[in-house]
Amino acid sequence: MPELPEVETIRRTLAQHVTGLEIREIKLIWSSAVCGWEDQSFEYLVTGRRIKTIDRRGKYLLIRLDEDLTLIAHMRMTGRLNYYAESQEPEKHTHVVFQLEHGEVHFSDVRKFGRIQAIPTQLCISGSSLCKLGPEPLEAEFTPEVLKERFGKKTLSLKAALLDQHVLAGLGNIYVDESLFQAGISPERGVDTLSEEEISRLHGAIRNVLQAGIDAQGTSFRDYRDANGEKGSFERALQVYGRGGEPCKLCGQALERIRLAGRTTVFCSKCQR
Incomplete structure (x- = not known):
């Protein structure tokens, strides 16, 4: 943050x-x-x-x-x-x-x-x-093909890859968890296991989640404020981040909370394959 x-x-x-x-x-x-x-x-x-x-x-x-x-x-x-x-x-x-x-x-x-x-x-x-730094995910030049190229032949987890600023610029723990949930893909998956369709879905989810975060003026749990001292409101729309153990908003199953890539990671093992 x-x-x-x-x-x-x-x-x-x-x-x-x-x-x-x-x-x-x-x-x-x-x-x-x-x-x-x-x-x-x-x-x-x-x-x-x-x-x-x-x-x-x-x-x-x-x-x-x-x-x-x-x-x-x-x-x-x-x-x-x-x-x-x-x-x-x-x-x-x-x-x-x-x-x-x-x-x-x-x-x-x-x-x-x-x-x-x-x-x-x-x-x-x-x-x-x-x-x-990697490409800007909201720029027109960032396409599913570019995302695939940035992943290259890496074998690390999706969570680790998306947190890497050399792969893609601007994503952190909140928006990685939310993007993977929207794409329906497990954060534990290796980047080398993704199909073309899954990469395309993940690309769209990243752009959608980031734009929604901007529209809500960010996420304010603790310290973040804008230049006017105002809080953001995206925490109201969070599907998984910070909700470990709570029911999934799609299927009702308890969300899992694990440690992955050195960060607390929350996901739904039923909705995210």
Whole structure:
């Protein structure tokens, strides 16, 4: 958390407030939350720059500044970017405050795993971990044939393959479990066992579930909020994630909860073959 739908929601809600604004000052409360470029500090690079656009790649936010600088923000597990129209006293876990010509953006992270890196825009892909990401699952170029190609000759489980950001960008535990349930395929299946029809079904399920997550503005169990501090509502539509031991909404059989690919995994052994 956050996964693709949550990061996309943050992108949209943040862009509404900050596009075109100048970053007047950076207040670093925990300096390890940011990273400059080579021998130039984060504050030096960012102060005085204007926010042009905000893009997304997988689970990363790409905040494009003028003079060819990009901020790559990764929320990891508990990171947040919140916009405030007025000056706001930083909360306990706020690590960076971006003071804009109108309002402020606070970067907070309870578990301190999230980071914001400043990097020249022309090196944004080649000079960062973004270069290793798989395709965007909601792009038109992502087809069943591309999914099959990304699986290649791997023999690992579907759960492990779909969590791998090198295979496909943006999916995490929530949306993998939900996609596999909608596709009717067990997370324990090896990727090399899927038929053409099953790959096509899984492709459609991934796109459907992610779009539904975006439409609901993400899933808020604990920490996730959009840039306005609002919760998402996709948890109301969850079919399996977080429901281990509860009855399947399709067949009534108790959902199984296992450990797979290092993550808690919930599925229906009757509906998911």
